[in-house]
Amino acid sequence: MQISLHPRYVRICHWVNALAIFLMVTSGWRIYNASPIFNFLFPKSITIGGWLGGGILWHFAAMWMLVINALIYLMVNILSGRMQSKFLPLYPKQLFTDLRNALLLKLQHSDITHYNAVQKAAYLSVMLGIFIAIISGLAVWKSVQFPLLRELMGGYDNARVVHFFAMTFIVSFVMIHLLMVALVPATLKTMLFSRKQVIQQGADK
Amino acid sequence: MSKRSPNDLIDTKYLIKQVEKELESSSRRLFGKQILSLGSLSLLSGCALTDGDSAEKMLVSVSRWNDRVQAFLFDPNKLAPTYPESMITKPFPFNAYYGEDEIRDVDGTRYKLELGGLIRERKPWTLSQLAMLPQTSQVTRHICVEGWSAIGKWGGVRFSDFLKMVGADTTAKYVGFKCADDYYTSIDMPTALHQQTLLTLTFADRILPREYGFPMKLRIPTKLGFKNPKHITEIYVTNDYPGGYWEDQGYNWFGGA
Numbered sequence: 236m237q238i239s240l241h242p243r244y245v246r247i248c249h250w251v252n253a254l255a256i257f258l259m260v261t262s263g264w265r266i267y268n269a270s271p272i273f274n275f276l277f278p279k280s281i282t283i284g285g286w287l288g289g290g291i292l293w294h295f296a297a298m299w300m301l302v303i304n305a306l307i308y309l310m311v312n313i314l315s316g317r318m319q320s321k322f323l324p325l326y327p328k329q330l331f332t333d334l335r336n337a338l339l340l341k342l343q344h345s346d347i348t349h350y351n352a353v354q355k356a357a358y359l360s361v362m363l364g365i366f367i368a369i370i371s372g373l374a375v376w377k378s379v380q381f382p383l384l385r386e387l388m389g390g391y392d393n394a395r396v397v398h399f400f401a402m403t404f405i406v407s408f409v410m411i412h413l414l415m416v417a418l419v420p421a422t423l424k425t426m427l428f429s430r431k432q433v434i435q436q437g438a439d440k
Numbered sequence: 441m442s443k444r445s446p447n448d449l450i451d452t453k454y455l456i457k458q459v460e461k462e463l464e465s466s467s468r469r470l471f472g473k474q475i476l477s478l479g480s481l482s483l484l485s486g487c488a489l490t491d492g493d494s495a496e497k498m499l500v501s502v503s504r505w506n507d508r509v510q511a512f513l514f515d516p517n518k519l520a521p522t523y524p525e526s527m528i529t530k531p532f533p534f535n536a537y538y539g540e541d542e543i544r545d546v547d548g549t550r551y552k553l554e555l556g557g558l559i560r561e562r563k564p565w566t567l568s569q570l571a572m573l574p575q576t577s578q579v580t581r582h583i584c585v586e587g588w589s590a591i592g593k594w595g596g597v598r599f600s601d602f603l604k605m606v607g608a609d610t611t612a613k614y615v616g617f618k619c620a621d622d623y624y625t626s627i628d629m630p631t632a633l634h635q636q637t638l639l640t641l642t643f644a645d646r647i648l649p650r651e652y653g654f655p656m657k658l659r660i661p662t663k664l665g666f667k668n669p670k671h672i673t674e675i676y677v678t679n680d681y682p683g684g685y686w687e688d689q690g691y692n693w694f695g696g697a
């Protein structure tokens with residue numbers, strides 16, 4: 236059987252993205268703490284930057300990493316046809332069956348080269364979540380220079396709220412994502428190594 | 441015992457913010473050492489994840505790059521949104537690098553605005569001379585780097601008119617400000633010439649109150665709050681990067697909105 240694992244660019248983009256998201260989220264929490272939207276703060280120990288200015292420096296440096304990496308991933312993924320073949324089609328009916336099976340811990344993971352409907356939906360929606368985080372972030376950062384974006388987000392103050400919930404969605408995804416990887420650790424190998432390496436490692440055992 | 445004023449009841453958000461500010465000023469002093477304070481994470485690994493110095497250098501150079509990106513994005517003809525007076529935020533928040541009990545008192549009768557650098561007519565201006573210039577006003581949103589925003593009405597002299605009148609070299613790169621409260625900052629020339637940038641003498645149709653920068657502040661609705669200096673005593677035009685109070689500690693210099 237021909238195993239087609241993750242191409243190298245997917246593996247690189249994935250880990251660059253993971254680092255960028257980590258920096259964006261933890262520095263974002265630091266920025267949030269300077270003027271909280273809700274009645275709570277993030278514990279300082281899980282934020283980076285030390286103070287507001289430091290948090291902002293990290294946030295506006297890591298944003299380039301996040302955006303450039305996302306553009307490369309999307310471009311290659313779409314142009315190569317991988318996006319189509321890996322994430323589509325996605326039918327609601329299949330999503331519900333897979334979701335029910337997943338919750339009953341009955342979902343088959345025999346073929347890890349294929350994403351099930353729950354995975355497809357989760358990955359596509361986190362891509363959308365990152366996209367919304369980026370455009371709402373742009374609306375907050377440049378509310379005067381991007382009036383259309385600002386109005387789309389319901390004004391400056393509301394753009395902050397949208398940005399916050401995009402973060403919340405991404406963080407929720409990551410937590411479930413990590414749980415899933417812990418449950419099916421074989422997938423981690425495929426995201427780290429090439430097919431050759433994975434087969435070699437398998438043979439070594 | 442002091443009685444609680446209605447303001448105390450507004451929300452706990454305000455309290456949280458004040459506490460946070462206290463903590464903030466102490467950690468600011470540790471900037472550099474703390475820039476990658478991953479807290480417990482770096483404790484776990486037993487060593488700093490990144491050498492503080494080189495991380496800081498990298499971050500500062502990206503911040504300079506972000507200055508250039510913002511200068512590129514800045515459209516001199518794009519206006520900050522204006523609002524009806526009914527939307528003005530009351531009470532309008534006070535904010536400075538010091539507390540409300542340390543606001544500087546400036547004597548308006550003896551006040552002089554000094555001009556310096558690449559300006560042809562450098563004679564100082566008194567408050568009444570400034571008040572005699574054509575005035576305009578606008579209701580705009582003040583956006584703070586901390587994230588909050590508030591709408592207010594500011595009135596005064598269009599800064600571009602003033603700069604042209606005193607013969608400022610408008611091809612120079614920067615306009616710098618020195619203030620009576622020892623604050624200082626600087627802005628790019630295109631923003632200085634933006635039609636909504638005002639030498640502000642009034643707030644809410646009254647003489648600028650001391651907490652908002654009496655006798656004169658610069659109001660720039662296309663920039664964040666810390667780029668709007670209060671109690672200005674000197675304006676100078678230069679090609680040498682003048683920095684700023686917050687900017688020298690790490691805030692992004694362009695600070696555009």
Ligand code: HEM
Pocket residue numbers: 245249252253256257321347358359361362405408409412413416422423424425426
């Ligand atoms: C250290 C944390 C992370 C680990 C260990 C991890 C692990 C993995 C693994 C093993 C896969 C492959 C799943 C499979 O082949 O069935 C995967 C795919 C994926 N992960 Fe992560 N991940 C992490 C962080 C993130 C973050 C922060 C995001 C985004 C917010 C993310 C988004 C994705 C996406 C979109 C895919 C599908 C990529 C594709 O096939 O093109 N991951 N991850």
